[in-house]
Amino acid sequence: xxxxxxxxxxxxxxxxxxxFALNIQWGQAGxxxxxxxxxxxxxxxxxxxLSKQGVDGVSxxxxxxxxxxxxxxxxxxxxxxxxxxxLAITTLAFSESVRLVLMNxxxxxxxxxxxxxxxxxxxxxxxxxxxxxxxxxACIVLVAAVYFLLDSVIRSPFGxxxxxxxxxxxxxxxxxxxxxxxxxxxxxxxxxxxGLAGALHAFYFTYIDPGEFAGFVxxxxxMSVIVGGKGSNRGLVMGACTVMILLEGTxxxxxxxxxxxxxxxxxxxxxxxxxxxILVLIFRPSGLSSEYRLSSPKTADTTS
Amino acid sequence: xxxxxxxxxDRFAFRTTPVPESFPARPNxxxxxxxxxxxxxxxxxxxxxxxxxxVAGVDLSLPFGRITGLIGxxxxxxxxxLNVISNVERPTAGRxxxxxxDISALPQYRLAERGMVRTFQISRELGxxxxxxxxxxxxxxxxGEKLIGVFGRAGRVRREEEAGIEAARxxxxxxxxxxxxxxxxxxxxxxQKKLLELSRALMxxxxxxxxxxxxxxxxxxMEQVLIDTIRGLATEGxxxxxxxxxxxxxxxxxxxxxxxxxxxxxxxxxxxxxSGDSRVVEAYLGLKA
Numbered sequence: 001x002x003x004x005x006x007x008x009x010x011x012x013x014x015x016x017x018x019x020f021a022l023n024i025q026w027g028q029a030g031x032x033x034x035x036x037x038x039x040x041x042x043x044x045x046x047x048x049x050l051s052k053q054g055v056d057g058v059s060x061x062x063x064x065x066x067x068x069x070x071x072x073x074x075x076x077x078x079x080x081x082x083x084x085x086x087l088a089i090t091t092l093a094f095s096e097s098v099r100l101v102l103m104n105x106x107x108x109x110x111x112x113x114x115x116x117x118x119x120x121x122x123x124x125x126x127x128x129x130x131x132x133x134x135x136x137x138a139c140i141v142l143v144a145a146v147y148f149l150l151d152s153v154i155r156s157p158f159g160x161x162x163x164x165x166x167x168x169x170x171x172x173x174x175x176x177x178x179x180x181x182x183x184x185x186x187x188x189x190x191x192x193x194x195g196l197a198g199a200l201h202a203f204y205f206t207y208i209d210p211g212e213f214a215g216f217v218x219x220x221x222x223m224s225v226i227v228g229g230k231g232s233n234r235g236l237v238m239g240a241c242t243v244m245i246l247l248e249g250t251x252x253x254x255x256x257x258x259x260x261x262x263x264x265x266x267x268x269x270x271x272x273x274x275x276x277x278i279l280v281l282i283f284r285p286s287g288l289s290s291e292y293r294l295s296s297p298k299t300a301d302t303t304s
Numbered sequence: 305x306x307x308x309x310x311x312x313x314d315r316f317a318f319r320t321t322p323v324p325e326s327f328p329a330r331p332n333x334x335x336x337x338x339x340x341x342x343x344x345x346x347x348x349x350x351x352x353x354x355x356x357x358x359v360a361g362v363d364l365s366l367p368f369g370r371i372t373g374l375i376g377x378x379x380x381x382x383x384x385x386l387n388v389i390s391n392v393e394r395p396t397a398g399r400x401x402x403x404x405x406d407i408s409a410l411p412q413y414r415l416a417e418r419g420m421v422r423t424f425q426i427s428r429e430l431g432x433x434x435x436x437x438x439x440x441x442x443x444x445x446x447x448g449e450k451l452i453g454v455f456g457r458a459g460r461v462r463r464e465e466e467a468g469i470e471a472a473r474x475x476x477x478x479x480x481x482x483x484x485x486x487x488x489x490x491x492x493x494x495x496q497k498k499l500l501e502l503s504r505a506l507m508x509x510x511x512x513x514x515x516x517x518x519x520x521x522x523x524x525x526m527e528q529v530l531i532d533t534i535r536g537l538a539t540e541g542x543x544x545x546x547x548x549x550x551x552x553x554x555x556x557x558x559x560x561x562x563x564x565x566x567x568x569x570x571x572x573x574x575x576x577x578x579s580g581d582s583r584v585v586e587a588y589l590g591l592k593a
Contacts (some may be wrong), residue, residue, distance in 0.1 A: 156461065157448030159438070162432065164441050167430040170392060175442045176416025176508065177449075185451065296436045296469060296485040 006132050008248055009194065010204055011039035013139035015240040017197035018217070019030035020146055020233060021190040025229040026222075027291070028159060029186035032088040036093030036221050041102060043068040043198020048115045048208055048258030049108065051194030057121020057203060060243065067190045072191025076184050084169070095218070102210040114209025118202050139200060145232055146193055153189065154292050161293075162186050163231075166223055220247070227280050229287025238288045246276045309477045320450075321592075331459040341404030343368045343512055343543055344389070349398035351384050360567030361398070367510075371534065373558030375551070380564040381578070382547045383425055383511060386514050390422040391415055402512070406435060417444055419511030421444060423518060425547070427497035431490030435481055438489050439472035440465070441496045442507035468507075475503045493522035499530065506537065513537075519553045531556060552578075563587070 017059040018036060043064040048061040053204070075094050079087045093302045102109045111113065126134040153159050161182055169179045202208050220243060228239020250269040260268065280288075344366040351359040359381045366372050374382050387393040389400050391412040392568050399408045402418055421442075428439050446468075447453035448461035476482040477496070479499040484492065489500060498518055505513050518534075519527050525548075534544060534557060548554050554561060555575045563570045566586040571578055578584050 049350045152454055153451070156454040157446045157465070158451060160437055160441050160453055161449050163433055163437075164430050167432055168428050170412075171424075171430060172441075173412040174390060174392070174416065174422055175504070176413050176421075176444055177441075178411075178413050189451075291432065293486070293488070294437050294440070295436050296434075296473075 003132065006136050008244065010132075010136050010139055011248075012241055012244045013136070013222055014197050014201055014204075015220060015244055016143050016237055017146060017193055017200070018221040019228065019236040019240045020143075020150055021193035022221045022225050022237050023198070023231065023233060024150060024153070024162075024193070025187055025190035025227075027225060028154060029183060031084070031160040031183060031187055032217060033091045033187075033190065034088045035075075035091030035093070035098075036194060037196040037213045037215060037217040038091070038098035038196045039068050040097050040217055041095075041210070042071055043195035044202040044208050044213065045102060045109060045115070045198075046195070047199035048118045048202040051119050051121075051202070052115065052117075057119070061121075061196065062201040064202075065195040065253055068195025068198065069188045069192035072194070073184050073188040076187035078200070080180060085216060095213075095215075099210050099213060102213070109210070112210060113206060115202075116207045117210070120203050120206060135204060139260065142196065142200070146196070147237075148258045148266075150189075150193075154231075155294075158182075158185075159292075160294075172222030192251050194223075223277060225287075227277065227287060229289040229291070230283075231291030232287065232289040235287050235289025242276075242280070246273050311471065334378070338572075340368075341401065342366055343403060344545070345401040345404075346385075346389065347399050347401070349385070349388060349400065350396045351381075351388050351393065352396045357567050359388060359395075360546070362564075362567070362569055364562055364569060364572075365541065366545060369541075369543065369545065370560055371538050371558050373554040373561040374545060374547045374564060375549070375554055375561060375578075376564035376570070381567040382564050383516055384567075386422065386516055386545075386547055390420065390514055406568035416508050416510075419507045419509075420514070421505040421510045421512075423498075423505055423516055425500040425516040425520070427494065427501055429492065429497045429500055430488035432488055434486050435476065435489055435500060436469065436472055436485040438504050438508050439475065440468045442504045443468050443471070444508055458459075472503075475506055478533060479503055480526075495523050495526050498522050499526065502530070502533065510542060512543045512545065515544060517548055518546060519548060519550045527553070527585075551575075555579075 018040065022033060025033050038206040046067045047060045047064040050063055051057060055063070056191060075091060076087070078088050082090070103112050105111075120131065120135075122134070123131060161177050163173065164175070164177060165179050165182050172182075174178050201212075223243045224236060226239070227242050228237070229235030250272050257265065257268075334554065335360065342365045345471055346364045349359055349362045350357065362381075362385060376382050384393070391407065395408055399406050401407065402415070402420055405418070407415060407418065407420075430441070433441065441494070443464075446456050446461075447464055453461055473482055473485070476485060479502070481496060481499060481503065484496070492500060498521060502513075502515070502518060515534075518530060522530055531553060532591045534546075538544065544557075546554070546558060558575060559580050560572065561575050562572045563581075563584050570583055570587055571581050573581070
């Protein structure tokens with residue numbers, strides 16, 4: 001059971017990272033990324049392919065981060081001439097293209113067979129049964145580091161400018177903000193975090209195939225952000241946990257309601273996930289936590 | 305604090321950020337005849353939407369040191385003209401010169417750093433940002449808006465923010481919005497949003513402010529604050545081009561008025577001159593009689 005807990009917490013860490021990324025892209029900058037799974041795949045495959053070539057784990061992870069960030073910046077640039085809603089369609093198309101490339105470029109990606117036996121970083125140092133625990137600890141440290149980095153970004157004037165672009169890009173431009181540069185940067189920052197999550201995914205499972213980078217990854221990330229509160233990273237950690245508890249907890253459904261067939265239980269599970277999400281939205285429509293807002297230093301003479 | 309009576313210190317509070325060196329100093333009245341280009345010059349400007357010519361060849365020139373009015377009946381093309389001048393929309397033909405520099409091809413965000421900023425007819429507050437954040441956002445050249453600044457120069461970012469909050473506080477106190485500093489801008493009333501937009505524009509230390517119906521929806525008591533604020537700023541060297549339907553506001557503020565009708569400048573002059581012009585009465589004032 002401990003092993004199961006460690007696994008769940010590792011999944012939650014990855015979900016939290018994806019949520020963080022979506023929170024800066026969508027929550028802060030208002031850029032819908034329906035292709036998150038595709039970027040996740042880019043990160044995972046970059047790390048996996050390089051590791052298989054003998055590159056050490058840390059370098060492969062850095063490469064995954066840089067590659068995913070660069071591709072994210074390119075994809076966001078492709079929408080310069082398009083209205084912002086089209087970013088949703090562009091990213092969705094990107095995600096599908098990634099999946100098709102992963103399935104068909106067999107020489108590079110192994111096609112539908114995927115890549116197996118991806119070497120795990122530091123496995124010589126922390127071998128054996130304690131590796132899973134070590135990996136979880138590494139994930140939690142990385143989640144914390146990303147949290148603090150993104151938190152400084154969100155609280156900074158840069159984050160404020162992103163939210164301004166989200167609220168009204170024309171106004172942001174009339175106030176002297178370079179809207180395009182801000183959008184590209186926000187998308188690239190999110191991409192970097194997705195790349196990190198992808199690399200961790202590859203190292204954790206040691207096997208990846210194109211099917212793992214399908215739409216459901218994107219949907220879970222959106223669920224985490226919606227439940228946690230769009231724009232709030234603290235809420236997002238709670239949101240990702242809630243979504244994972246719903247996803248994993250409902251797996252045990254068939255143990256408690258034996259009169260259902262496996263198929264019925266599986267369907268019931270999806271119904272329960274949906275109901276849970278709706279209940280959260282009814283009782284906490286803006287999510288579990290709200291967005292960062294600057295509070296002014298109030299002094300005694302300001303009551304006039 | 306009395307709203308209509310500015311002390312020198314109050315007036316200075318609007319200018320807590322220094323005017324960038326690229327903005328030339330306000331010329332003396334006697335120097336206006338020299339070769340210096342006008343603050344804003346519009347040449348042969350046209351804007352066509354499908355078959356509709358919203359702006360049909362407009363030439364106008366704003367010398368330094370004026371509050372200029374732009375009036376005309378609904379559909380005259382006033383807002384379109386303002387949109388094209390401020391690069392929110394591209395002109396079909398013609399060009400716009402700001403202090404002699406052709407700005408028609410510049411990206412929109414470059415205009416703010418050249419000292420021109422605008423407000424909108426229907427307030428466009430950044431609703432989920434607080435009133436204070438709306439103002440802080442508008443400060444030019446913020447170190448903290450570059451990622452390298454966020455992580456590399458945290459101390460400087462913090463000092464700039466503190467200075468920004470002080471500057472914003474001075475502006476907000478004047479328009480009686482400081483008590484709402486932490487409220488999301490979406491929660492303000494229509495009139496308050498108008499004041500917020502003007503206050504936000506001032507944070508850029510602009511040379512020229514384009515105001516699209518600043519008095520629309522502003523309560524009479526606040527309207528006087530608005531007029532006094534604009535007048536106070538004008539004495540400090542900020543020029544205004546104001547589109548306004550409230551002719552009392554135009555009469556009390558504007559030293560020069562352009563009248564637009566059917567996408568063209570019908571006539572121009574002082575308010576007394578244009579209000580006595582039969583063509584203006586026919587095109588605009590006549591509609592009211």
